[in-house]
Amino acid sequence: MRVSRTGPVGRWRSLSKPQRTELYVRWSLYLVAVVQPLSALLVVGSVAARREVPTVQLLLAVPGGLVAAALNAVLFRTGLDAYLGRRPRPYGWVALSGAVSIGTSLAMMLSAAPMTGENATVAAAVPPMTVTFWLGAVVLGLSVRETLLTAAGSLTLLAVPLLLTGAHPGGVVGLVVGCLLGAAMAGATVRCSSWTAKVVWELDEAREAQARLAVAEERLRFSRDLHDVLGRNLATIALKSELAVQLARRQRPEAVDQMTEVQRIAQDSQREVREVVRGYRTVELHTELIGAASVLRAANVDCRTELAGTDALPAEAQSVLGWVVREAATNVLRHSEAANCSFRLRVSGGTAVLEVENDGVPAVPPSRTEGAGSGLRGLRERLAAHGGTLTAAGPGPGRFRVTAELPMAARESVA
Numbered sequence: 001m002r003v004s005r006t007g008p009v010g011r012w013r014s015l016s017k018p019q020r021t022e023l024y025v026r027w028s029l030y031l032v033a034v035v036q037p038l039s040a041l042l043v044v045g046s047v048a049a050r051r052e053v054p055t056v057q058l059l060l061a062v063p064g065g066l067v068a069a070a071l072n073a074v075l076f077r078t079g080l081d082a083y084l085g086r087r088p089r090p091y092g093w094v095a096l097s098g099a100v101s102i103g104t105s106l107a108m109m110l111s112a113a114p115m116t117g118e119n120a121t122v123a124a125a126v127p128p129m130t131v132t133f134w135l136g137a138v139v140l141g142l143s144v145r146e147t148l149l150t151a152a153g154s155l156t157l158l159a160v161p162l163l164l165t166g167a168h169p170g171g172v173v174g175l176v177v178g179c180l181l182g183a184a185m186a187g188a189t190v191r192c193s194s195w196t197a198k199v200v201w202e203l204d205e206a207r208e209a210q211a212r213l214a215v216a217e218e219r220l221r222f223s224r225d226l227h228d229v230l231g232r233n234l235a236t237i238a239l240k241s242e243l244a245v246q247l248a249r250r251q252r253p254e255a256v257d258q259m260t261e262v263q264r265i266a267q268d269s270q271r272e273v274r275e276v277v278r279g280y281r282t283v284e285l286h287t288e289l290i291g292a293a294s295v296l297r298a299a300n301v302d303c304r305t306e307l308a309g310t311d312a313l314p315a316e317a318q319s320v321l322g323w324v325v326r327e328a329a330t331n332v333l334r335h336s337e338a339a340n341c342s343f344r345l346r347v348s349g350g351t352a353v354l355e356v357e358n359d360g361v362p363a364v365p366p367s368r369t370e371g372a373g374s375g376l377r378g379l380r381e382r383l384a385a386h387g388g389t390l391t392a393a394g395p396g397p398g399r400f401r402v403t404a405e406l407p408m409a410a411r412e413s414v415a
Contacts, residue, residue, distance in 0.1 A: 013398065014362045017337040021200045025193045026080060029137075032190070033073040036133040037065040064104030068130050071097035072137045076190075079140030083194050084201065090141045094150070101134035102154055109162055128179050131158065135179070136186025140194055147187070155179055204337075207299050211333040214295065225276045233269040237262050285318035285325065289343060292329035299333060301358075302340040313352055317406055320386055321345070321354050324404045327375045328356035336360040336400065350408045357401040361394060379404070 015023065075097045078090035105127030131154060139147050155176050162172050240262045247255035289305055296303040313321070325343065332338050338360035345354050380390045388406035395401050 016204065016362060018200045018204045022197045025197045026077070028193060029076040029080065029190060030073050032133065032136065033069050033076055036072065036129060037069045039129050064100070065126065065130060068097065068101045068104060068134065071100055072133055075137040075141060079137060080194055083140045084198055094138055094141050097134055097137065098154060101130045102157055105130050106158060106161060110165060128175060128182060131179050132182035132186055135183035136190050139187040139191050151180070151183060207333055210295070210299060211330055214330065226273070230269060230273065233265055237265050285313065285322040288322040288325040292325050292343070296329060296332060296341055301332065301338050304342045306342065306344040308346045312347055314408065316386070317352055317408060320382060320388065320406055321352060321404060323382060324354055324379055324402070325356070327379050328402050331375060332358045347408070352406045352408060354404045355401060357395065357399060359399050361398050361400045
């Protein structure tokens with residue numbers, strides 16, 4: 001059954017692993033915000049079932065708790081974005097949510113002043129929940145130092161008015177300690193969950209950087225080889241040409257010998273450059289397989305190789321298939337969230353068949369930037385020059401397979 005790309009399952013499959021992790025963390029935090037009013041309503045309901053609860057406390061507990069929970073959900077959203085480095089710290093939302101949470105809690109406790117007797121049950125139970133959940137949300141939007149200062153200030157705002165209205169000091173201390181313990185547990189849970197999402201994003205960025213570094217390293221190797229070959233020869237050509245000019249001005253016959261030497265050095269340089277380019281274009285299949293497996297395993301991709309008949313392949317065929325391995329491994333790192341990848345080679349009927357298959361392909365491919373996707377096109381052209389073909393398709397949901405077929409009698413490439 002084909003899953004629609006526009007439905008919930010299709011949208012979920014279209015997300016990368018970091019996006020899925022962040023979505024899971026984000027909605028877990030929203031669920032924490034929902035738990036706050038539910039807890040308050042359970043307390044109010046249980047007390048109301050046993051005795052009459054003052055109307056003023058009901059009017060403060062239910063609407064105030066719902067508004068505080070909604071603001072905490074917004075604070076979770078903006079705080080997580082700030083924690084992931086996508087926006088500045090949401091000081092405004094912290095202040096607004098804190099004003100509602102502390103204001104509601106303080107109003108409820110003052111409504112039952114001096115907080116004695118059965119009348120104080122709801123007033124003493126609901127506010128710690130409200131303040132605790134708010135402080136748990138604050139840890140994402142503020143630094144550790146700012147969070148500690150905010151917690152100290154908010155609890156002071158709660159304790160001082162209660163003491164001034166005649167509340168028992170022991171009860172106030174218990175209230176403050178309870179809020180601190182609850183906030184510490186909620187904050188640690190929220191921060192650890194968000195840290196998981198941040199680490200997954202950093203690992204994804206590291207994989208991208210690893211692929212870019214591999215390309216940059218190859219470019220540096222090629223430029224270094226060209227410099228080693230051409231640098232010395234070009235300097236020699238320049239010196240001998242200058243000497244030949246000076247000799248020619250003096251009408252010395254040695255100028256001809258110097259120009260002959262320049263011609264020889266230029267021909268040698270041309271030959272050496274061709275050898276460098278040929279060496280750059282020629283890759284060994286076995287070496288490329290070992291390198292690809294090492295890079296993929298370093299990126300936590302389970303890599304398996306199934307080789308049959310590798311030794312029977314001519315050097316030119318191994319070189320062409322080595323390029324397929326290199327490009328396929330790069331694509332796995334850049335364009336998928338693969339957990340496993342396999343390289344299978346078989347020789348049948350005078351044709352070598354190399355298959356590279358991986359999972360972790362999103363159901364909806366990401367939009368390609370200009371110039372993207374040229375790697376497979378280049379491989380098709382390279383294989384076609386040797387009578388081979390390249391196909392790329394998904395054998396199943398979330399999987400991708402590249403198949404290269406190359407005749408054993410591969411034609412020599414032109415340098």
